[in-house]
Amino acid sequence: MGSYYINRTFFFDVHPPLGKMLIGLAGYLSGYDGTFLFQKPGDKYEHHNYMGMRGFCAFLGSLLVPFAYLIVLELSNSLPAALLTAALLTFDTGCLTLSQYILLDPILMFFIMAAMLSMVKYNSCANRPFSAPWWFWLSLTGINLAGALGVKFVGLFIILQVGWNTISDLWHLFGDLSLSVVTLGKHLTARILCLIVLPLTLYTATYAVHFMVLNKSGPGDGFFSSAFQARLSGNNLHNASIPEHLAYGSVITVKNLRMAIGYLHSHRHLYPEGIGARQQQVTTYLHKDYNNLWIIKKHNTNADPLDPSLPVEFVRHGDIIRLEHKETSQNLHSHYHEAPLTRKHYQVTGYGINGTGDSNDFWRIEVVNRKFGNRIKVLRSRIRLIHLVTGCVLGSSGKVLPKWGWEQLEVTCTPYLKETLNSIWNVEDHINPKLPNISLDVLQPSFPEVLLESHMVMIRGNNGLKPKDNEFTSKPWHWPVNYQGLRFSGINDTDFRVYLLGNPVIWWLNLLSIALYLLLGSIIAVAVQRGAHLPAEVEGLSQVLLQGGGQLLLGWILHYFPFFLMGRILYFHHYFPAMLFSSMLTGILWDTLLRLWAWSLASSSLARGLYVVGNLSLLLGTAYSFYLFHPLAYGMVGPLAQDPRSPMAGLRWLESWDF
Secondary structure, three states: HHHHHHEEOOOOOOOOHHHHHHHHHHHHHHHOOOOOOOOOOOOOOOOOHHHHHHHHHHHHHOOHHHHHHHHHHHOOOOOHHHHHHHHHOOOHHHHHHHOOOOOHHHHHHHHHHHHOOOOOOOHHOOOOOOHHHHHHHHHHEEEHHHHHHHOHHHHHHHHHHHHHHHHHHHHHHHHOOOHHHHHHHHHHHHHHHHHHHHHHHHHHHHHHHHHHHOOEOOOHHHHHOOHHHOOEEEOOOOEEEEEEEOOOOOEEEEEEEOOOOOEEEEEEEOOOOOOOOEEEEEEEOOOOOOHHEEEEEEEOOOOHHHHHHHHOOEEEOOOEEEEOOOOOOOOOEEEEEEEEOOOOOOOEEEEEEEEOOOOHHEEEEEEEEOOOOOEEEOOOOOOOEOOOOOOOOOEEEEEEHHHHOOEEEEEEEEEOOOEEEEEEEEEEEEEEEOEEEOOOOOOOOOHHHHHHHHHHHHHHHHHHHOOOOOOOOOOOOHHHOOOOOOEEEEOOOOOOOEEOOOOOHHHHHHHHHHHHHHHHHHHHHHHHHHHHHHOOOHHHHHHHHHHHHHHHHHHHHHHHHHHEEEEEEEEHHHHHHHHHHHHHHHHHHHHHHHHHHHOOOOOOHHHHHHHHHHHHHHHHHHHHHHHHHHHHHHHHHHOOOOOOOOOHHOOOOOOOOOO
16 A cells, blocks of 8 residues: 555555555655565565665654653553553563554554653643743643544544543533633633544545546546545546436446445356355455446347437436446346345346347336426436336445455346445446537535545445455454464465564463453552551552553553454454553552562662562563464474474463464
8 A cells, every 4th residue: 555655556445544654655655666575474575675665654653662662651650650651562472573564553553652751741830830841741742642543543442531631621610610710611622622623634645645636547446436436546537527427328337426435247157056046156345347337228129229229219218227347248137036135135247139028128217306408417317227027226235245246236126216326326437429528526525525525435435344155254252361462474384484573471461451450449549538547658559550550451451342343353453552551550560569568568779679570570571481482473484383392392381272
């Protein structure tokens, strides 16, 4: 996708554009020419200059360590807690693996952590409102929120965290009776400007740059409307002139109005045995293809409408027509057989020989909200095709067909006549040498229309991400326990293998820490609520644990639990933003526990010694665990871990680890 930006080629992705734009910019500035194909892991780069892009991602990934250090230092005011947190991230094989390749994840985590750091810094300036540092950190929080959301939609989770912090802050100010209404208004206005207006402006600006740079036709065209495609240089609709009104004999493409459904399509493959009638498949396909072409003909004659001796006859609202597939000469056909995937819908097929079929090939063409007899306009008329025999409406369910259907989308004829975008189409390409052409420039959409359409397509694309056959996926409960990793490259013992797996010592320590925090935090909260008198030292540590640790626990919850509600395909790497918060919580928790343990001892020298030993043990333990597991990130060769001869054999602590 970085290559597409360098080549200015339009593409579709389910994520917002900022991360890919930054990767493309890094490649462009470092001399990468955008010609490497990136087909599969392990391909040699040869002469292509990829180091700028990889170095950029690695640099942002490496900044997670100082960011975490500074966040914990700000929340706990404890240097050992900050150092322990930094060590946890430094020695985690998972963060290392994600950061060293050209991926969106280090960019996303950079902005999430930068937003969190800006927020806690701005909180620390609460006693100096409207000062230069206060404005700086508040504005920087907004900028980083725009960055996080601009890379992936999961950036919304850090927005929720900052939003909750802001609401709590304003509620506290509202209860301060020493503040005037004017001052409260200034506080509210400052937050609206810096945390809503500024991020939205920057987020929108990334799309403006995205659409300005990607001005050439590419593989993403078919996901978008015909009017959108008319913007793209090289697209057959760009600066095009086509006949305005549909006529018999025209060669056309028919596009579904629901976003990311595509074009009515057929090909020389039959439905398999047991799937309705064994006739030619009809699907929708998102990309431009010769198999998207259909010829519109009268239902009751085989005469060639393009014969120069015959007058032009326009297709009108309410006409009975036949659509003949140009490449295979089979007619669009339906019957009472059930559709492949959608129950109670009818199957749609290609049928007939050289355009000769039967009455099940006849369709009535209707224009939405038009009168009978009106001509049908290319691109602008919203049409429905009603099957004459069964009375059903041609549509696409949007469901992905299995491999026998080439993972294209199901076309059905639905007996439910309610108007939905799934059953509404428009004519896009239109070829008829007997008709004059008009320019399509008038159809180009405005920027707000383009912005709205791109978001609708991305949301639909995200919802449509389902696992393919034999594709590895994972479940959210797998992630905190480090249940199974993800192969980055290599399968056989002769391959160079990289395996994404968190350092198990660190990840299981984080999981234990969350459980301990919930237990200890609950005990302290109950004690405080019951009015228990705590010594000054314990009270200070309790405040750090409940307030600083509480913010980090909220971050972990917001970045983890929403995945349980998602219906889309999920992967192990989705957990890493939450893992950052759990690591910071671990740093604060263990520092607090060691301080409480040291405080409980009478001897100050013994207490200091145990505190130092405890911290050193945690630091050295994480460092040694990294030494054991570092080949996962830096690459393994030789026998697989299942083989006793493998140097990794003793480290396969769970059967589910398939490195």
